[in-house]
Amino acid sequence: MADHQAVEKQTLPPNPEKATLDGRNKYLGFWFFLGGETVLFGSLFGTYLGLRGGVVDGPGPADLFHLDLVFIMTMILLTSSLTSVFAVINMKRGNYKGLLMWMWATVALGIAFLGFEIYEFYEYYHAGLGFTTSAFASSFYTLVGTHGAHVAFGVAWITVLLIRYRNTGLTLTNAPKFNTAVLYWHFIDVVWVFIFTVVYLLGIGG
C-alpha cells in the first residue's frame, strides 16, 4: 500500500480513482451503499404506490401535477449528470481545471433543481396539499422530499470537495472522492427518472 502513496503527481496512473486499495475499497463500498439506497427508495415507492389513492378530501395527483414544471426539473437534473460525466472525463485526462469547472456546473444545476422543487412544494401547499392532509400527501412529500434531501446532501458534499481541493491538483486521495461523489450524483438522477414516471406521469395519466 505504502508504495502507492509515493507516486508523483505528474505520473498519476490512468485510473487514479481506482489505483490504491483505499480507492478500490471506497468504490466498491459505495456501490454496496447504493444497493442499500435502492431498497430504501424501493420501500418509499412501494409506500407511495400503496397510498396514492388515499386522497380523501384533499387534492389528488391529477389536480396538482404540471408536466411543464416537472419536465424542466428533469432536464436540469439529467444535464447535471452529463456535466458530472464531463468532469470525470477531464479527471481521466489529468485536466484538473476541467474537473473543477464541470463539478461546479453540476453543483449549480443541483441548486437550480432544488429551487424548483421548493417552488413546487410551495405551490402544492397553497393548493391545499399539506403534509398531513391525506395519506397521498404524506407519502408524496416523503418520497419526493427524501430524493430532494439526497440532492441537497450531494450539493453540499461536492461543494466541500471543491473548496477543500481547490488548488491541490489531482491526487490519489481526492480522485476516489470525486469519483464516488459523481457515482452518487448519477444514482439520485436515476431515482428521479423513476419518480418522474411513477409519480408524475402515472399521476397525470393513470
Next chain:
Amino acid sequence: MSYAKAQSKNVVWDWLTTVDHKKVGILYLAGGAFFFALGGIEAVLMRIQLMFPDLAIVQAQTFNELLTLHGTTMIFLAAMPLLFGFMNFIIPLQIGARDVAFPFLNALGFWLFFFGGLLLYVSLFTGGAPDAGWTAYVPLSSNSPGQGLDYYVLGLQVSGLGTLIGGINFLVTIINMRAPGMSMMRMPLFTWSSFVASMLILFAFPALTIGLLLLMLERLFGATYFAVDFGGNVIIWQHLFWIFGHPEVYILILPAFGIFSEVIPTFAKKRLFGYSAMVFATLIIGFLGFMVWAHHMFTVGMGPVANAIFAVATMAIAVPTGIKIFNWLLTLWGGRIQFTTANLFALGFLPSFVMGGVTGVMLATSAANYQFHDTYFVVAHFHYVIIGGVVLGIFAAAFYWWPKMFGYRLSETLGKWFFWLFLIGFHMTFFVQHFLGLMGMPRRVASFLPGQGLDAMNFISTLGAFLMSIAFIIFLIAIFASTKNRDNVQDPWDGRTLEWTVPTPVPEYNFAQTPLVRDLDPYWYEKHEGDGKIKAAEPLGEIHMPNATILPVTISAGLIVASFGFIYHILPLIIGGFIITFGAMFVRSVKEDHGYHIPVEDIKRDKEEGK
C-alpha cells in the same frame, strides 16, 4: 505518530478512539453481553409473572413494556452485536488481512449501535418504555401514548444505521482484502456465512429504516400513512417490517451456522463435509430469505393465492437448511470427536435447531397457521431457532475463540456445567410452550386464568428459565475464574484456519507478513502437507496503520442529541445534534488521515518476543 507513542495512551481514551477491528470486536462483545443480560432479566421477570395463574407481580402495562424491551433488546442489541463481535475479530484473521476495509466506519458502526441501544433504555427513566411489541404494529404503535415508542423508533434508527455500516464494511473487507491464494471458494465458512449475512443486512435494513422513518413522521409530525380515516393503510407497516424482519432472522442464524461449520470440523478432526454444498446452501438461504416475508401475515387476509405462494416458498428453505444439517452430521460421521465445551454447544444445536425447523414448517402451512398464529406455539418456535441456533452458536464461538481473543482458555469443567444446565433449562422452558400454544394460550398476555390446564406447564417453563439464569451465572463465573489458563493459547484446538497462525495476543497489524494461502483449511494443509508454518506472500516491511480517532463517538453522540430534540420537539437540540454529527463528518472528510507506519524493527522485535 510513532508506533510507541500510539501505544502509550490512557486506557479509556484508547477504547473510545480505537479503530482496530479486534478492539472494536471486543467492544461489540461487551456491549452485546450487557444488553443480553438486560434482556435476560426482562425475560425472567416475565416468566416470574407467568409462574402461577392470576399473579400481579408486574402490572399488565409493565409486562407489555418488558415484553417489548426484551424482544427488541435480544434481537437488535444482543444477538446481532455479539455476532458482530466475533465477525469483527475473526474475519480479517481468517482471510489473512491486516485490517478491515473501513476501520473508521467500523468503529462508527459500533458507537451508533451502542448509543442507539442506550437511547432505547433511557425510555425507562422518562415515563415508560415502548409497549407495542418488538414488531410495533400500527395503529397500536402509532397511537401509543407517551414517548416510549418515540424512543423505540429513534433508538432503532440510530443503531440500525450502525448495523448497515458494519455490514458494508464486512462486504468490502471480504471481497477486497483477502490474502493471496485465499479465493472465494477457499474462505472458511464463518467468513462465507458472514458475507451472506452482510448482504442481507445491506438489502434488508433500509426497509426498516423507511418503516421507522414513516412511524416517526406519523407520531411526531402528524403524517397519515397509517391513519385509515385519512386514506392510510396499516398493512404497509407490516410489509415493510417483515421485508426487513424475515431476512433479519437469517442475519442472525447464518453467522451461527458459520460458527458451527468451524467448530464441528475442528473437533471431529475432519474436513467439513460438502464445503461447496455448504456455500451454495448458504447463498440459497440468503436469497430465499427475501421471498418469504409474508408468512408472518397469513391471517391478515392476503387471500389464498398469496398465502399459498408464501407457504411454499417458506417450506423451500427447509431444503438448503436440511443440506446443511446433513453435512454437519456427515462431518461428524467417522470423526475422532472431542467433546469440548465448544463442540458440545455445536452438538446440542443440531437436535434443538431441527426441532425449531420442524415447527417452522408447521407454521408455514398457511391453513394451519390460523390455529397457531399469535399463540405460545410461535413463542416456542422462535425461541427454539433463536436460542437453539443463534445463542448456542454464540456460546460455541465464545468457548472456541476465547483463547485467541482474550489470551486464556475458559474452564472446561465450568463450561460443561454451563452447557448442560443451559441446554436442559432451555428445553424445559420452551418445549412445554408448544403445548401451551396448542391449548390456546395466546402470546403477549400478562397473565392467565387457573383451571384451564395451563398451570403446570407455565410453572415448568418458569423453572426452566431459572435454570438458564443459573447456567448463565456459571458462565460469568467461568470468565473470571479461568484467567490462569494462559498456556497453550495460540492454537489450543489444533485449528485449521488462519486465525490460529497468528500469535496470542494478536499484534495490532495481525500478520507480520501477509500469508500465502495454498488450500482450503490453509493451516491444516501446512500442518500435514508442509512444515506446519504458513508461507509468507511478501517480505517483511513497514506496515501502515490508521490513526485512532474520537470522531466516531462524536458523530454518534450528535445523533443522540438530535434524537432527544425530535422526541421532545426541541428544535435547537435537533439542529445542535446535526451540527455535531455533520461537523464531525466534515472534519473527517476535510482532514486527511495519513495514518502511521510501524517500522520493521518493531515488527521483528514482536516476532522474537512472541514465539
